[in-house]
Amino acid sequence: MTRLLMKGNEALAEAAIRAGCRAYFGYPITPQNEVGEYMSHRLPEAHGVFLQAESEVAAINMVYGAAGAGVRVMTSTSSPGFSLMTEGLSYIIASRLPCLVVNVMRGGPGLGNIAPSQADYFQVTRAPGHGDAHGVVLAPSTVQEMVDMVGLAFTLAERYRLPAMIAADGILGQMMEPVTLPDPIEPPSPPAWATTGAVGGRHLISSIYLQPEELEAHVLGLMATYDEIRANEQRWEDYRTDDADLIVVAFGTVARIARSAVDRVRAEGLRAGLLRPITLWPFPTDAFARTPRRWLAVEMNSGMMVEDVRLATGGRAPVESYGRVGGVVPTLVEIAGIIQTIAAREGVPV
Amino acid sequence: MIQVAGRPRALLDVPMHYCPGCTHGIIHRLVAEAIDKFGIRERTIGVACVGCSVLAYDYFDVDFQQAAHGRAPAVATGIKRVLPDRVVFTYQGDGDLASIGAAEILHAAVRGERITVIFVNNGLYGMTGGQMAPTTLPGMKTTTTPGGRDVRVHGGPLRITEMLATLDGVAYAAREAVTSPARIHRARRAVEAAFRAQIEDRGLGIVELLSTCPVNWGLNPVDAIAWCEAHMVPAYPLGVMKDLPGRADAPKEMPRETAHANA
Numbered sequence: 001m002t003r004l005l006m007k008g009n010e011a012l013a014e015a016a017i018r019a020g021c022r023a024y025f026g027y028p029i030t031p032q033n034e035v036g037e038y039m040s041h042r043l044p045e046a047h048g049v050f051l052q053a054e055s056e057v058a059a060i061n062m063v064y065g066a067a068g069a070g071v072r073v074m075t076s077t078s079s080p081g082f083s084l085m086t087e088g089l090s091y092i093i094a095s096r097l098p099c100l101v102v103n104v105m106r107g108g109p110g111l112g113n114i115a116p117s118q119a120d121y122f123q124v125t126r127a128p129g130h131g132d133a134h135g136v137v138l139a140p141s142t143v144q145e146m147v148d149m150v151g152l153a154f155t156l157a158e159r160y161r162l163p164a165m166i167a168a169d170g171i172l173g174q175m176m177e178p179v180t181l182p183d184p185i186e187p188p189s190p191p192a193w194a195t196t197g198a199v200g201g202r203h204l205i206s207s208i209y210l211q212p213e214e215l216e217a218h219v220l221g222l223m224a225t226y227d228e229i230r231a232n233e234q235r236w237e238d239y240r241t242d243d244a245d246l247i248v249v250a251f252g253t254v255a256r257i258a259r260s261a262v263d264r265v266r267a268e269g270l271r272a273g274l275l276r277p278i279t280l281w282p283f284p285t286d287a288f289a290r291t292p293r294r295w296l297a298v299e300m301n302s303g304m305m306v307e308d309v310r311l312a313t314g315g316r317a318p319v320e321s322y323g324r325v326g327g328v329v330p331t332l333v334e335i336a337g338i339i340q341t342i343a344a345r346e347g348v349p350v
Numbered sequence: 351m352i353q354v355a356g357r358p359r360a361l362l363d364v365p366m367h368y369c370p371g372c373t374h375g376i377i378h379r380l381v382a383e384a385i386d387k388f389g390i391r392e393r394t395i396g397v398a399c400v401g402c403s404v405l406a407y408d409y410f411d412v413d414f415q416q417a418a419h420g421r422a423p424a425v426a427t428g429i430k431r432v433l434p435d436r437v438v439f440t441y442q443g444d445g446d447l448a449s450i451g452a453a454e455i456l457h458a459a460v461r462g463e464r465i466t467v468i469f470v471n472n473g474l475y476g477m478t479g480g481q482m483a484p485t486t487l488p489g490m491k492t493t494t495t496p497g498g499r500d501v502r503v504h505g506g507p508l509r510i511t512e513m514l515a516t517l518d519g520v521a522y523a524a525r526e527a528v529t530s531p532a533r534i535h536r537a538r539r540a541v542e543a544a545f546r547a548q549i550e551d552r553g554l555g556i557v558e559l560l561s562t563c564p565v566n567w568g569l570n571p572v573d574a575i576a577w578c579e580a581h582m583v584p585a586y587p588l589g590v591m592k593d594l595p596g597r598a599d600a601p602k603e604m605p606r607e608t609a610h611a612n613a
Binding site (some may be wrong): 025063066195303 | 378390391392393394397398404405407411412413414415416417421424425426427428430432433437453454455456460545548
C-alpha cells in the first residue's frame with residue numbers, strides 16, 4: 001500500500017498496471033492525455049505494450065486484437081473519441097471480449113470543449129455500440145475511486161466477458177488527490193478461448209452469425225449475461241437518506257458537490273439526502289424501492305440519468321431534474337438553492 | 351509412393367461459399383501452403399476482413415479473429431504486439447483495405463508492424479453486390495457507376511501497394527495475379543516472401559493479388575480470367591516492388607554532427 005498525491009488520470013493509469021493491465025492503445029485527446037503519457041513510460045517498465053494509435057478507431061480495434069489474444073488491455077479517451085470507439089466496442093461486446101475503456105467526458109456535442117461533462121451518459125449506458133450492446137459502466141467520484149474502480153472493472157469484464165467502462169469527467173481526470181494504491185498483482189494467464197495459436201484446436205473470435213436464429217441465440221446469451229449483471233452488480237452509495245424527504249440523485253463529480261449541498265440544507269433543517277449511483281449500467285434500480293416525497297436528479301447534461309430515475313421510481317414520487325450543460329459545473333450554492341426552491345414551493349420540510 | 355500434391359494441412363476440407371470462378375479459393379490455398387511450408391500452423395493467427403472473405407476463418411485450420419470493416423491491420427497490430435512470437439496475417443479485399451481501411455493499413459505499414467497482408471483486388475465490392483471501389487478501372491461499369499467510372503467524378507484507380515512500398519516500415523511489397531498456372535506460381539512465391547518478411551522480423555509484408563469476380567463483372571469464369579489479363583493487369587503492373595534483405599525500419603543514424611554544426 002502506497003499513499004501518494006496523484007492526478008486522477010495518472011492514478012488510474014498506475015492502478016491499471018498494478019491490476020495486471022499489460023497493453024494500452026490510445027489516441028491523444030484532452031482531458032485524458034495523462035493516461036497515455038503515463039502508460040508510455042510505465043507500461044514498458046512492467047513488460048507491457050504501449051502503442052499510440054493513428055485514431056480512436058484504430059485504438060479500439062487494437063484493443064479488440066489484444067483482448068482476443070487473452071491479454072488484460074485497456075484504452076482511454078474523451079467524448080469525441082468515444083464516439084469513434086463505439087464501432088469497435090460493438091464488435092468487442094458481440095465477440096465477448098473483456099477489456100477496459102475509460103471515457104473522461106468533456107463538453108459536447110461536436111467538438112464542444114474540454115470542460116468536465118456527463119453528457120455521454122446515454123452513449124455509455126444505452127448504446128456503447130450498435131446493436132444490442134451493453135457493458136458495465138462505473139462512475140467514480142474521487143481520484144481514489146478512479147484507482148479502486150480499475151481493478152473492479154477488469155474483474156467484472158473478465159467475469160462476464162464484456163467490456164467494462166469507467167465514465168469519469170474532466171475534473172476527476174485533472175485534479176490531484178491523495179490516493180492509496182493497491183499492491184501490484186500478476187496478470188492472469190490467457191483464457192482458454194484466446195487466439196494464442198491453434199494448439200489442440202483452433203480458436204475463433206467473431207461477431208458474425210448470418211442466420212437470424214443463430215444470431216438471436218447469440219444475443220439471447222448476451223441478454224442473459226445482461227440480466228445477471230443487473231441482478232448482481234448494482235452499486236450505489238447512500239448519504240443521509242434514512243429520513244430524507246428529498247433525495248438528490250447524482251453521480252461522479254456532481255455527487256460530491258451535491259453531498260455538500262445536502263449538508264448545507266440539512267443545517268437549515270431541510271431533510272435532504274444523496275443517492276449516488278456508482279454503476280450507471282446496470283443502473284442501481286434496487287436503490288429506488290423507497291419512496292421519499294421527492295427525487296431530484298442533478299447532472300452535467302441536459303437530463304439523461306433522470307430518465308433512469310423515472311423508470312426506477314415508477315411514478316411513485318415526483319422526480320425533478322436539474323442540469324448544467326456545455327461543461328459548466330453546478331456549484332454547491334446552486335444545488336442547495338434548487339433544493340431550497342423545491343422545499344419552498346412544496347412546503348416545508350420539502 | 352511419394353505424394354506430390356494434396357490439400358494443405360492448414361486448409362480445412364470443407365466446401366467454400368465462394369461463387370463459381372472466384373479466385374479466393376486459389377488464394378486461400380496459396381496462404382495455407384505458405385503456412386505449411388514454414389511450419390507455423392499452430393502459432394499463426396489470421397484476421398478476416400469484411401467482404402466476401404469475411405468467412406475465411408471457416409477454411410483455415412488456424413486461429414482467427416474477424417475484424418470490423420477495414421480494421422484488420424489494427425486488430426492484427428493488437429495481436430502481434432502482445433504475442434510477438436506468433437505469426438499474424440490479414441486477408442483483406444480492396445474495398446476493405448484501400449477504402450474504409452486506408453488509414454489502418456497505412457499506419458500499420460508506417461509502424462512496420464510484423465504482419466503479413468494478403469490483399470485481394472477484384473476492382474469492386476463483391477459481397478455487397480458490385481459497387482465501385484477505389485480500385486475500379488476507369489470506364490468500368492459497377493452498380494454505383496452504371497455509366498462506367500468517370501475519373502472526373504470519382505478519381506482514378508488507387509494503386510495502394512505502390513504507395514505502401516514507399517514506406518520505411520514495409521519490407522516486402524508485390525503484386526501478382528492468379529489468372530494462369532504460371533502467374534499462380536509467381537503468386538505463391540510472393541505470398542511466401544510476405545510471410546518470410548514477418549518471420550525474419552524485417553517488417554510488414556504485403557502481396558496484392560489481382561482476382562476475378564465473374565458474377566459482378568457479368569462474365570463467365572473463363573472470360574473473367576481473360577478480362578483480368580486484358581484490363582486489370584495493364585492497370586495494375588505485376589511484380590515485386592520492394593524486398594529488403596534487412597530490417598526495413600532499422601534505425602537510421604541521426605545526423606548529430608550536422609545538428610551540432612547548425613546549433
